Amino acid sequence: MSGPHDIVVTGIGAVTPLGENFPDSWEALVAGRDAQAPLERFDTSGCRCHTAASCRLPALDDLPAKVVRRFSRASRLAIPAAREALAHAGLLDAARRSTLRELPVSVSTTAGGMSFGEDFARLVFAEKHAHLFDQVSRYLPQQQVLDLQQTLGFRGHSFIVANACASGANAIGHAAGLIATGAAECVLTGGFEAIAELVFVGFDCLQASTTGKCRPFDVNRSGLMIGEAAAFLVLESAAHAARRGAVPLCRLSGYGHSTDVFHLTQPKPDGSVLVEVMRTAARQAGITPRDLAYINAHGTATQVNDGVEAGAYTTFLGPALGPTRISSTKAAIGHTLGAAGSIEALFALAALRSGKLPPQINLQTPIPEIAPALVGAQESVENPRHVMSVNLGFGGSNAALVFSHAA
Amino acid sequence: MKLDLAIAGQGAVTPAGIGLDALREGKAVPVQIEASGRPGPTWPVLRVDLKAPAFARWHREPRLRRASPITFFLVEAAAQALSEATPQERAETGIIVAFSAGCLAYSRRFYEQIVKQGQRAASPALFPETVFNSPVSHVATVLGLNGAAYALVGDESAWVSALITASVWLKEGRVRQVLVLGAEEFDPLVLAAYRSARWLRRKGFLTSEGAAGVLLHAADAKSTTITDARDGYIYRTKKEAGEAAQALLATADPATPLLRTARHNWLAPLEEQLTRNRPAAPDVPYLGEAFLASAAWRTLQAVSLLGPGLPRLSLPVWGLNHQFGLLELAAAK
Numbered sequence: 001m002s003g004p005h006d007i008v009v010t011g012i013g014a015v016t017p018l019g020e021n022f023p024d025s026w027e028a029l030v031a032g033r034d035a036q037a038p039l040e041r042f043d044t045s046g047c048r049c050h051t052a053a054s055c056r057l058p059a060l061d062d063l064p065a066k067v068v069r070r071f072s073r074a075s076r077l078a079i080p081a082a083r084e085a086l087a088h089a090g091l092l093d094a095a096r097r098s099t100l101r102e103l104p105v106s107v108s109t110t111a112g113g114m115s116f117g118e119d120f121a122r123l124v125f126a127e128k129h130a131h132l133f134d135q136v137s138r139y140l141p142q143q144q145v146l147d148l149q150q151t152l153g154f155r156g157h158s159f160i161v162a163n164a165c166a167s168g169a170n171a172i173g174h175a176a177g178l179i180a181t182g183a184a185e186c187v188l189t190g191g192f193e194a195i196a197e198l199v200f201v202g203f204d205c206l207q208a209s210t211t212g213k214c215r216p217f218d219v220n221r222s223g224l225m226i227g228e229a230a231a232f233l234v235l236e237s238a239a240h241a242a243r244r245g246a247v248p249l250c251r252l253s254g255y256g257h258s259t260d261v262f263h264l265t266q267p268k269p270d271g272s273v274l275v276e277v278m279r280t281a282a283r284q285a286g287i288t289p290r291d292l293a294y295i296n297a298h299g300t301a302t303q304v305n306d307g308v309e310a311g312a313y314t315t316f317l318g319p320a321l322g323p324t325r326i327s328s329t330k331a332a333i334g335h336t337l338g339a340a341g342s343i344e345a346l347f348a349l350a351a352l353r354s355g356k357l358p359p360q361i362n363l364q365t366p367i368p369e370i371a372p373a374l375v376g377a378q379e380s381v382e383n384p385r386h387v388m389s390v391n392l393g394f395g396g397s398n399a400a401l402v403f404s405h406a407a
Numbered sequence: 408m409k410l411d412l413a414i415a416g417q418g419a420v421t422p423a424g425i426g427l428d429a430l431r432e433g434k435a436v437p438v439q440i441e442a443s444g445r446p447g448p449t450w451p452v453l454r455v456d457l458k459a460p461a462f463a464r465w466h467r468e469p470r471l472r473r474a475s476p477i478t479f480f481l482v483e484a485a486a487q488a489l490s491e492a493t494p495q496e497r498a499e500t501g502i503i504v505a506f507s508a509g510c511l512a513y514s515r516r517f518y519e520q521i522v523k524q525g526q527r528a529a530s531p532a533l534f535p536e537t538v539f540n541s542p543v544s545h546v547a548t549v550l551g552l553n554g555a556a557y558a559l560v561g562d563e564s565a566w567v568s569a570l571i572t573a574s575v576w577l578k579e580g581r582v583r584q585v586l587v588l589g590a591e592e593f594d595p596l597v598l599a600a601y602r603s604a605r606w607l608r609r610k611g612f613l614t615s616e617g618a619a620g621v622l623l624h625a626a627d628a629k630s631t632t633i634t635d636a637r638d639g640y641i642y643r644t645k646k647e648a649g650e651a652a653q654a655l656l657a658t659a660d661p662a663t664p665l666l667r668t669a670r671h672n673w674l675a676p677l678e679e680q681l682t683r684n685r686p687a688a689p690d691v692p693y694l695g696e697a698f699l700a701s702a703a704w705r706t707l708q709a710v711s712l713l714g715p716g717l718p719r720l721s722l723p724v725w726g727l728n729h730q731f732g733l734l735e736l737a738a739a740k
Contacts, residue, residue, distance in 0.1 A: 046526025104639070110539065112560070121518050124442075124599045132603035140507065142561045142729035149641055156639040157408075158730065159568050162509075162539035162560045170557060177575040183408055198518050201526050202534035259556040261548040265535050394535060395544030397556070 008248035011234035013084025017053035049209035053227035053334030072113030073194035075147040081230035089234035097153030104157040106175040106189040108167030109338035112141030114196035164393030168341020173255035185240040190232030191342035216299030216328035219365040224300040227334020231343035254402030256280030271312030277398040285402040290320040293384030296348040299328020310370040327360040327375040341391045348389040413630035416622030418487025420480040422453035425461040433692020442598035453615040453695040477592035478542040480618035488622040501554035501582035505565040507698035512594040554582040562726035566702035567638040588620030589699030611671035615695025619703035638732035664688040665721040713738035
């Protein structure tokens with residue numbers, strides 16, 4: 001099997017509920033802060049849950065106000081995150097546009113500009129016909145990609161995956177595949193998700209959202225916290241990075257993905273599909289589980305997911321459970337759905353680069369089988385060589401990414 | 408981009424009937440439907456007959472008891488394409504489905520519950536079926552596909568993206584074969600959207616629904632092949648669309664016949680203008696506009712034209728609100 005062994009990350013960027021850029025988000029994350037707050041963007045009075053992790057939208061001062069007004073909230077999150085990643089990779093010119101005119105983009109989302117679609121539907125339901133086109137023309141996910149392409153000045157192949165909560169990892173994995181097979185040399189990849197009423201109410205009506213604190217891997221966990229974010233990476237072949245003098249942040253060394261057909265919304269109870277996905281990613285990276293310093297877990301804090309996931313880590317890691325540290329950052333930034341795989345990959349990558357680990361916050365009584373592995377406050381590891389990011393989603397989407405030290 | 412994908416199986420669900428013969432004949436009769444929430448004018452829509460005998464076995468599947476119409480379109484098209492595959496081959500098959508609106512009917516119903524009856528009335532049975540990749544998961548489960556599964560979204564050009572992804576999977580060795588499908592389902596909300604975009608004013612334009620797909624292997628000499636793909640010709644305005652279309656067509660061999668695919672929509676005059684001096688492939692039946700289902704139908708229609716008299720063909724994939732792409736197809740040798 002060919003693999004992304006010579007694929008490097010040269011830039012990252014993010015907008016999260018903890019910060020308007022990646023460094024601020026990371027600093028708040030490792031400090032153990034969480035972004036849970038009352039959700040005020042729409043009325044939640046008919047819901048059980050009334051809180052979420054929302055982002056503060058970064059200003060887009062360099063763009064005309066009328067252009068910014070037409071962006072969906074998803075685009076308002078995605079554009080600054082992607083721009084930060086391109087700048088970090090040294091791919092922005094003085095006008096803050098991409099220096100690469102042809103730049104494939106591989107992104108994920110589950111809802112796109114859903115709030116525009118909701119506005120459109122509300123107008124149709126109310127038989128109000130004015131301004132319908134403005135709403136409907138900008139809600140589809142490709143419109144956020146077009147916003148990215150036109151604002152940041154690039155064009156080329158675009159890939160938009162909507163594989164529920166594993167989408168972000170799939171987008172990164174596809175970008176790696178394009179490079180590994182020679183179809184591209186440099187790809188902008190990542191995910192974005194803005195909180196939308198339809199989705200928020202959907203998780204609430206499933207009673208999957210918590211009315212209290214989000215406590216992944218806690219015996220008394222009571223559900224997930226909805227979040228929103230955008231996170232992007234610049235992936236390129238090592239040869240392409242070397243040619244332009246870019247310094248790699250790390251390598252993307254492994255990707256595994258598969259479909260768990262056990263149930264539409266629940267993983268197979270023995271976790272075997274997830275175990276195989278992690279093994280595939282580790283095999284491609286040429287490592288064993290004990291080589292992993294840290295795993296950023298999916299850890300939604302729902303009863304079913306975390307129990308199965310904890311069991312899967314026990315099986316996959318074996319004696320390495322404990323030495324390999326684990327945390328779910330959803331306790332801090334919420335479940336960002338289509339962005340989750342990307343932002344959590346960035347957190348794993350930052351742990352690899354810094355040795356600092358995101359703590360498992362809000363933990364009271366850890367699930368016993370995984371307790372020895374959960375990251376405590378202000379924990380760090382020395383000289384980490386490999387980290388993993390794991391995601392599961394509705395429909396049985398499972399994905400794992402391995403990032404390895406650049407040297 | 409070189410794809411070199413051999414077509415090993417095909418399946419189609421159309422308003423003209425189920426299967427490739429119905430797709431080739433293309434005899435569909437529209438029904439008149441009101442735009443959502445708008446009493447008054449009605450519009451012609453081509454619907455798939457979900458009571459057709461071909462769907463009976465899928466209605467009996469426990470996993471599909473709550474599934475949306477698009478799932479039924481997909482599972483039938485996928486089953487046709489996989490009809491020659493052994494259970495072991497199915498287990499090593501990846502699946503990629505491209506959508507524009509996806510599970511629109513259930514999404515509209517779910518949100519209408521929220522708006523009209525309140526958030527407390529939202530149905531937990533409906534919500535999971537609104538998610539883009541739910542139909543993909545259902546198809547994988549029912550047909551025993553244990554490989555990777557992706558749901559892609561976009562305008563018609565997502566079909567090209569799906570084929571490129573299949574090529575990547577095969578080159579990486581992640582799967583033995585890949586099933587690539589496109590699908591859309593009708594909901595009256597679509598009419599409201601098309602009406603607001605003024606698409607319904609175009610003479611002959613028909614809203615439609617359905618699915619189609621191809622089973623793909625690494626290329627071999629015995630099969631019809633999708634040899635090349637190009638995409639990424641983006642636009643926002645009509646002026647940009649003209650420039651993008653011109654740039655795209657400049658990449659196609661001018662001697663290779665081109666199948667005109669823009670029919671009764673705002674791109675039709677542009678395609679006519681830009682391709683009038685190129686050799687044209689014979690026209691194929693028009694089955695209405697169903698975004699990704701249409702892109703898939705047109706590919707199957709193009710395949711049906713290939714043979715000794717037409718060994719190669721260019722197939723433009725005109726995305727209606729993002730970008731344009733192009734496929735190059737070659738007949739079996």
